[in-house]
Amino acid sequence: MSGIDFVQTSEAALRDAELQGAMRAAMVRFRELQRPAQAEVSDWQALRAYAHGVKRHTLGALAHYLTQLESQVLAAGGRVHWARDGAEAAEIITGIARAAGRRVVKSKSMTTEEIHLNAALEGDGAQVTETDLGEYLIQLAGETPSHIIAPVVHKSTEAIADLLAAKLGVPRYSEPHELTAVARRVLRERFLEADVGITGVNFAVAETGTLVIVENEGNARLVTTLPRVHVALMGIEKVIPRLADLAVFLTLLPRAATGQRMSTYVSLLTGPRRPGERDGPEAQHLVIMDNGRSAIHADPVMGEALSCIRCGACLNVCPVFERTGGHAYGSVYSGPIGAVLTPLFRGVREAGALPFASSLCGACGEICPVKIDLPGLLLELRARVVASGGAPLRERLFIAGWTAAASRPGRFTAAGRVLRAALRLIGRRPAWLPFPLSKWVSTRDLPPPARGAFRDRWRR
Numbered sequence: 001m002s003g004i005d006f007v008q009t010s011e012a013a014l015r016d017a018e019l020q021g022a023m024r025a026a027m028v029r030f031r032e033l034q035r036p037a038q039a040e041v042s043d044w045q046a047l048r049a050y051a052h053g054v055k056r057h058t059l060g061a062l063a064h065y066l067t068q069l070e071s072q073v074l075a076a077g078g079r080v081h082w083a084r085d086g087a088e089a090a091e092i093i094t095g096i097a098r099a100a101g102r103r104v105v106k107s108k109s110m111t112t113e114e115i116h117l118n119a120a121l122e123g124d125g126a127q128v129t130e131t132d133l134g135e136y137l138i139q140l141a142g143e144t145p146s147h148i149i150a151p152v153v154h155k156s157t158e159a160i161a162d163l164l165a166a167k168l169g170v171p172r173y174s175e176p177h178e179l180t181a182v183a184r185r186v187l188r189e190r191f192l193e194a195d196v197g198i199t200g201v202n203f204a205v206a207e208t209g210t211l212v213i214v215e216n217e218g219n220a221r222l223v224t225t226l227p228r229v230h231v232a233l234m235g236i237e238k239v240i241p242r243l244a245d246l247a248v249f250l251t252l253l254p255r256a257a258t259g260q261r262m263s264t265y266v267s268l269l270t271g272p273r274r275p276g277e278r279d280g281p282e283a284q285h286l287v288i289m290d291n292g293r294s295a296i297h298a299d300p301v302m303g304e305a306l307s308c309i310r311c312g313a314c315l316n317v318c319p320v321f322e323r324t325g326g327h328a329y330g331s332v333y334s335g336p337i338g339a340v341l342t343p344l345f346r347g348v349r350e351a352g353a354l355p356f357a358s359s360l361c362g363a364c365g366e367i368c369p370v371k372i373d374l375p376g377l378l379l380e381l382r383a384r385v386v387a388s389g390g391a392p393l394r395e396r397l398f399i400a401g402w403t404a405a406a407s408r409p410g411r412f413t414a415a416g417r418v419l420r421a422a423l424r425l426i427g428r429r430p431a432w433l434p435f436p437l438s439k440w441v442s443t444r445d446l447p448p449p450a451r452g453a454f455r456d457r458w459r460r
């Protein structure tokens, strides 16, 4: 049924002891940092509600705000390109890179990961270097990110030391500051010789045409100022109406993402370098991409998913994500928001397993800084998977049997009698039960049968 076999990929992750240790340590650390950072904001819940309202309002007038954004970027001296899908966005960006000189430095961007931009650029002869440390390591390893904001979270320090030694031919350093220094030496050279800098966009302010990039390492700032050309890629949902709204999102995003009061670098870019200014690019290009978002936007229930500001907080509290890591989701978007977005982008027939990769504990919905009802969206997707005939045959047979038994009191009572008798016969841990019941009893005892039906006991 599904192109993404989450059961299989998650089993592989569960057997990976290194991944288990790294994920557990990182997720616990994230949660320890987030709690106090959010607790010190007395009106945290009010800010979440406000941000939710801004996002809903903006999505309700998306065409208006995107048009306003385009006008303001043009007025500030930038250029705007519209891309219907990932292929068109990649074509536009490779064309810009080809004309500018093909040496490309990038700052971490999930949207460029979504469209496999590096492969498109390299296929066109460009030299592409990821400059955020985690993303650079992922590029060296030939992997994809396993977390929205911490792409290399699944790797231990030892694994990173092995990777740098193998790929760069440097000694096998073991201290994090030594490993960082190795990467910095390589990356500084790439920054200085780059022709084009490519980034994503955290927020695009319609009233001013300002592109906002939030980061901790300072690489995005170098990527957007050192090369002669800056290209920013954004999904249509990244627009916000006013600079004043930014204050709220900048209070929520760092606290939800990393437990920081404010990220180390927040860049507000309005147009390219102006006459008389000493730094900044000669040309700024903004690529505004749809790539399936209009269809999500038109969906009266699932459109809410476009409010996501990619903070990663829902991943950090998800018990499933903590055990499987991001690669098990078979998509650049992982965790609860990935389990929602991927079926919307790729269809429930290909990614219908993902909405079931959740315990529905509700933690993701409670932590989300823009109040996306993630459990509700996951449930809705589950219903759509079942309605499209995507549930496994044995599950459909079980539900059909349950419906037949539970919809008539007489049948329900008779089924209860049969089940109690069967439990008495087979005992607590029968080794001979066939699959899939054998899997259940291999780790659990069956419950002892009740002495009688609850309703009979209640009557007595």
Ligand code: SF4
Pocket: 148, 256, 307, 308, 309, 310, 311, 312, 313, 314, 315, 337, 364, 367, 368, 369, 370, 371, 372, 374
């Ligand atoms: S769904 Fe909410 S918590 Fe998850 S990444 Fe998006 S904004 Fe953050």
